[in-house]
Amino acid sequence: MSEPMKQGKRFDHRLPERFIPTIDRELCRVCKRCVSECSYQALEFKESRVVAVGGCVACGRCQALCPANCIEIRPVPPQFAPHGNWSEKSRRAILAQASSGGVLLSSCGADDDHPSIFDDLLLDAAQVTNPSIDPLREPVETITYLGRRPGRLEMCDGKVIIREDDTPLVRLDMPLMFGHISLGSISYNAQRSLFMAAKELNIVAGSGEGGLHPDFYQYADRICSEVASGRFGINPQYLKGGAAVEIKIGQGAKPGHGGHLPGEKVTTMISETRMIPRGTDALSPYPHHDIYSIEDLAQLISVLKESTEYRLPVGVKIAAVHNVGAIASGLVRAGADFLTVDGYKGGTGAAPRVIRDHAGLPIEVAISAVDRRLTQEGLRNRVTVCAGGGIRSSADMIKALALGADIAMVSTSAMIAMGCRVCQQCHRGLCSWGIATQREDLCARLDPEISSAHIVRLFRAWNEELKEVLGAMGIDAVESLVGNRDRLRYRGANPKIAEVMGVKHIGEGWG
């Protein structure tokens, strides 16, 4: 330990505030609601009025709940001398790290301002040579199946042979799934909201690493049970009761990284669900310590298929990394029924900032790499590809499908529907919206009935928008969009990206 530390001398740099809640004194009734709502203790009642005392993260809770609507959260103007190379962000990071001496943590997805490739893609529509379809008048189908497909049907003595036992499939009403967000990283009420919504939408939701709370078995037929490197909460009921099983190798926000739920978050409820003692840190190792190679993964897939009696699809989730195409091929050959690819903009409850912001691949590129590679190897029509990490809207979802994903995976957008403002403080466990926290008073702020309704409404609307776009393209079933890159054009600044993705440039027709 260094000298100043030993002496207990405080040597944290004091950083300027980033946000200041500003109260309109003329309107404020001094009800102090904002003070009690602020879980970050950025507001205090002092001498007959509420004052901002620092630490505001712009979670927006005070502003949203102020009965007088008199709070405005303002970003603090730049407090650093301007410099083109040394951005405020980089200097803040240095000061914070010089103070703590540790790995900087953050949450949500990478917050750099690299433009999304989705925004550089334009969709096609039908004109004259093929008719567009009005989804309000004619069927446009969005039903999607998750799992392994046989590739072809066999004939025997003039009979078509169907071996449905070999290929368990889960039917979804739309090409969407909720990503894996564990109980622990989010609250009981938040996870319940997701599960209720998944059931209502007839899609699947990931369980996250951490088992399944006894109350949630009622949604199990819509839950994809995750088997991660910590093996928390895994029991026969957890595996067999779900819709599908997914081995988590990696996560887009932190490829090559494990997980860490600090002991203070391991409450009685979490300890029972994860099957670990209360108050102990829940550490998920970086790799699975029984998977050091592809053949080891093949064994775990077999074990899980055996334990679920071949009734459930067993998939593998990987972070999008540079060699994602070849890895995906290995996964299919190892027996995975579905793959989930998570792009570098994917969310997280806590990740080292250096990995979150600097490792992995954009999901758009990863999807096309996986789709192409599996097609080249003749494997694409046997496996379901799920992809997520930065899907913000129905347009992103549609483009992800056109690039080659069967199912779009979303998490952050579902949480935003519940109230999340993406303030990137999940790792602190103080979520004022009752989502990424285990503090009872904060958890109680989220009503699963209301939150799940919000989620359902959002994604029903996305599904309607999907149908509108399909209809406009003259496509009446979503499977005819999957991997149909002909219906996309690239309009960005770097045609090499278009080439890598197998998408034509704007202005290039085909007839």
Next chain:
Amino acid sequence: MSERGCRPGRADRRGMPLLADNYTASRPPAWQGQLGGCGIASCISLKGERIPGDRVARMLTIMKERENGLGAGYACYGLFPDRKDQYCLQFFFDDEEGKHGAEEFLSERLDVTHDEKVFTSESSTVPNPHPIVWRYFANVPGKREWRGDKGLSEDDYMVELVQHINEKVEKAFCVSSGKDMAVFKGNGYSHEIAEFYDVERYSGTMWLSHSRFPTNSPAWWAGAHPMSLLDWGVCHNGEITSYGVNRKLVEMNGYRCTVLTDTEVVAYMWDLLVRRNGLPIEVAAFAMAPRTFEEIALMPPKERRLAEWVRITYREAFLNGPFSIIVGRSRPETMLIALADRKKLRPLIAGLSPDDSTLYIASEECSMRIVEPDARTWAPEAGNPLVAIVGKGVIRRGTEDPFLGVRS
């Protein structure tokens, strides 16, 4: 896309100038496929009598609204009764060099028993250049090997050869490679192509034909319909909006797309589903034009299970978007299949001669009325295949239950 601009004096029916580019066997540079409307017409003798070519030409040429002089073609089945067990490879060559290259390639790999020039008219109004059209009758040798693979069936071997020629052998394009059939197609109006080949000189038990109205891309003889591989012939009116998806399925199964049109993919799809995967016609048709899951849910349990599995398994075979197609094959029997998309966004009509001896399929009723004024017509349903076989009659009218007669 045009290299030479428009040709003075060459215009379509409405006086619109046509591109001067005219390619025969070689693919035009920057070729990106074609789209547009089309006319299709077909006739099949259910009793096995021979139908002269002018009959189908009359059926096709009457549908003037459906073409603009940029491509037409005919396929004749039951054409070579004396050589019906041999493959007939019919070629376009740009010049003698292309012919020489293809012959050199074939001589080492096939037992060519006979070859001949295909008649083409010298006095044709079809714009120049014209390809050299040549046909070869050949047997597949018992000892065959393709790139180290010795276990290929005769047909698979032939598929490899034809696709290799079309992809790699310069100035040569194999337009048909089936048994007891040949394709006559080119760049011009349907009547011009009929005259160019003098289709009147041919007669067969079944004819397919096609005329088209593409946008003004360079004309390419080999890109005209019917598209053919082995004895499959496909005439297609439509635009497949799922082309990128369908192409993936055929490419995953080893087919190489050389023409880059949706019709080519449709031809390969039939070959894959029916010949290679062995599916009954009804099942293959269902895969290409499936019912909605809502409709499937209303089927009896056994059909429902089959329907769901066909749809899930052959998701990439689903031809989305508007189309009507007529498909011919000569083996195991000379057969005609007609299929429209599941919303029936393109026309398809069937008619039987009063004596039940001849079946007609066309885009428009006028097409059959001109050759058979008293034909009894009906409209096959959306996504429901019509099947007729020479010597057996109409097996399916395209109005039956989707899996009638299919066992699972």
